[in-house]
Amino acid sequence: MRVSGGDATMKVKVRLFANLRDYVPEAKIGTTLEVDLREGALVKDLVDHYQLPAELVKLVYVNAIYREMDFQLRDGDEVGIFPPIGGG
């Protein structure tokens, strides 16, 4: 998949969890999606790319670190996106 808006692109690995999977049919359990983004893309651009409802995107971990929407992604980053969840 490719996101328009710039010349140079980078590849980012993405995993979607809980009910966010409902918005992306190919996001099966245990699968890591690969997406091409323009260089300099932010977490927010990735969320927009999958058209995930903003109110459902609560937590984003990039390479095991929690990041905000304006965090700039880099080639090869691994991103996990979650809705609000809790347990214990």
Add this chain to the structure above:
Amino acid sequence: MWILRIDMKELSYKLEDVPERYRLLYGRALTSQMIFDEVPPLCHALGPNNKLVFSAGIVTSTSAPTSARVSVGCKSPLTGGIKEANAGTSWAPDLASMRIRALVIEGFPEQGEKYWGTFISWDKDAGKPKVEFFDATGYTGQDVYDTFPKIYERFEGRISICSVGNAGEKSYGNSGIVFNDQAKRPSRYAGRGGVGAVLASKRLKFIILNEKGSPGVDIVDKPLFDEGRKKMIDAIRSHAISKPKGGLNSYGTAVLVNILNEAGGLPTRNFSSGRFEGAAKTAGEAIFETNKERMGKEIYNHACSPGCIIQCSNTYYNTDKTERTSCIEYESTWSLGANLGIDDLDDIATMVQLCNAYGLDTIETGGTLGVAMEAGVIPFGDSKGAINLIHEMGKGTPLGRILGSGTETTGKAFGVRRVPTVKGQSMPAYEPRAVKGIGITYATTTMGADHTAGYTIAPEILGVSGKSDPLSPEGKAELSRAFQATTAFIDSSGHCLFIAFPILDIASGFEGFIQECNGVLGTNWTAADIVAYGANVLKVERAFNEAAGIKAEADRLPEFMRLEPLPPHNQVFDVPDSALDAVFKEM
């Protein structure tokens, strides 16, 4: 309200008035205070001087949502310190409805080989509870899934059951006390710290309740209670985590597997990594999808106890649509999954069912098997071997008895250095090197390693009540202290801890929570008052532990966590001892 004392030496009982100094103490606050007041701290946990105290919470048996919890207190045979374990079950409101503020089990019968059952019901003519005893020896040595139906058959009317399995009868440090769920399953455990062995040491196999005709609890200020109740219900029903078909109701607590894995904090193969490649196969989403495929429809979770509107408990089904187990919690799918390098959900479900059937705590069991795997008893990933070892524990073979003694004893028996325990109790499903605040809670709680005692995961990982950096030790002593004190109050209120998600985020929900309690008791508590109440509970527990020889030096994590960097963050536990000591010093 009464304190009901059952003396197992005399097979007798008496009802006492609740003394003034216990007037506002319920649940954990009361069990811990009574253990402090009545149990010699240096007694043997399985000896005649230990006692078991049961108490339901402040709002239990009212119409407050998600509030059917009962606390069980005693000196723990696992940690040697004070213990409070709680469970959600109809048994809790039934006890409260008969106005039994505390049920105390004390003494030892002369004939050690005989087990007894007690049947507590409401004596309408006398206007108080009465207790009958029966010989329960014939029910021992069995799977609790076999004994529960026999008890339901033997006693008429709607009853609630409290019992103990083989693990308790064999005096294991790993043994829980089991209560019925809403479908009569023996599946709701006050699981931790060996409370099952204490009940069995009294030779008490069953405590059966039938509250028919009982008056229920008084509410001093009904309008205030109703206002608070409504706010609580609104908060629970609107928060994404707790609302119908929200996170907990859809995916259960096991929804946490993936996020802890993504955050690098899912303890894997006996705490040697923070990530497990098979995590997704063991998570709440996988349970949901597997059920959907096998049952041909989406299955949402159910309530473990009356009046729960969060309803987080799952049932896991076989391909032939029969039930394999209920319920697979996050802690269990982790302890018997990632922690053992196992990603077969069917086998994990089998292990959960076996733990329930034998009366074992799933966290302690998984922790123990992880250490046994590290020792080479069986390899990591060997799910069939793990199932066999649980059978050995349940049957009481010599190896099974070592394992049943718990994670720490097993580590010693096999010469393992990486043993994830604090104060003798196995760590739950969050890795302290990747989530520093929860490590502080594990180290400092009076309970031995316990996540529920101060769930800093909410802000550190889940972004509930703000978001704090899990890898940073900064400010975490204060965070853990605040969570521990608030939790001690929630554990006394009778509410399930999962109300914390909506009330930490929604201010009116928190307000409603306090109003409910004020409504029942006629108090004027503020937010600061309930934190002070919780802090006082902790101080009492701490004082018991100190008198039992468990002092500040015991508030430490195992050394390997300071020495071995944990992938993927490659961090050690770097919280200074002074910060650990500050948790209680500055309380």
